[in-house]
Amino acid sequence: MAVERRKVWQCIGCGRIEDPQPCVGICQDKPAEYVLAADHDRAIEALSEVVRTIAQTTPREGEAARHWKALQARAREALALL
Numbered sequence: 001m002a003v004e005r006r007k008v009w010q011c012i013g014c015g016r017i018e019d020p021q022p023c024v025g026i027c028q029d030k031p032a033e034y035v036l037a038a039d040h041d042r043a044i045e046a047l048s049e050v051v052r053t054i055a056q057t058t059p060r061e062g063e064a065a066r067h068w069k070a071l072q073a074r075a076r077e078a079l080a081l082l
Helices: 037-056 064-081
Strands: 005-011 029-035
Touching: 029 037, 037 064
Parallel strands: none
Antiparallel strands: 005 029
């Protein structure tokens, strides 16, 4: 699942993002991108799981190459979810 990016206009003066709020009189809109918090959280969790696995595992003697390939497979799965 790809993280959905939303194009919005944000004022460089007051920070308004396509939402009415009192303007301080120096508004200039510029394009900005935002992602939904839920999409961001899913991406962080998927990548954090891979990082935790790397940090908390040690390959058995003579199994480093196999261990690394398994970690790569998990990382690819996490990236596919993004």
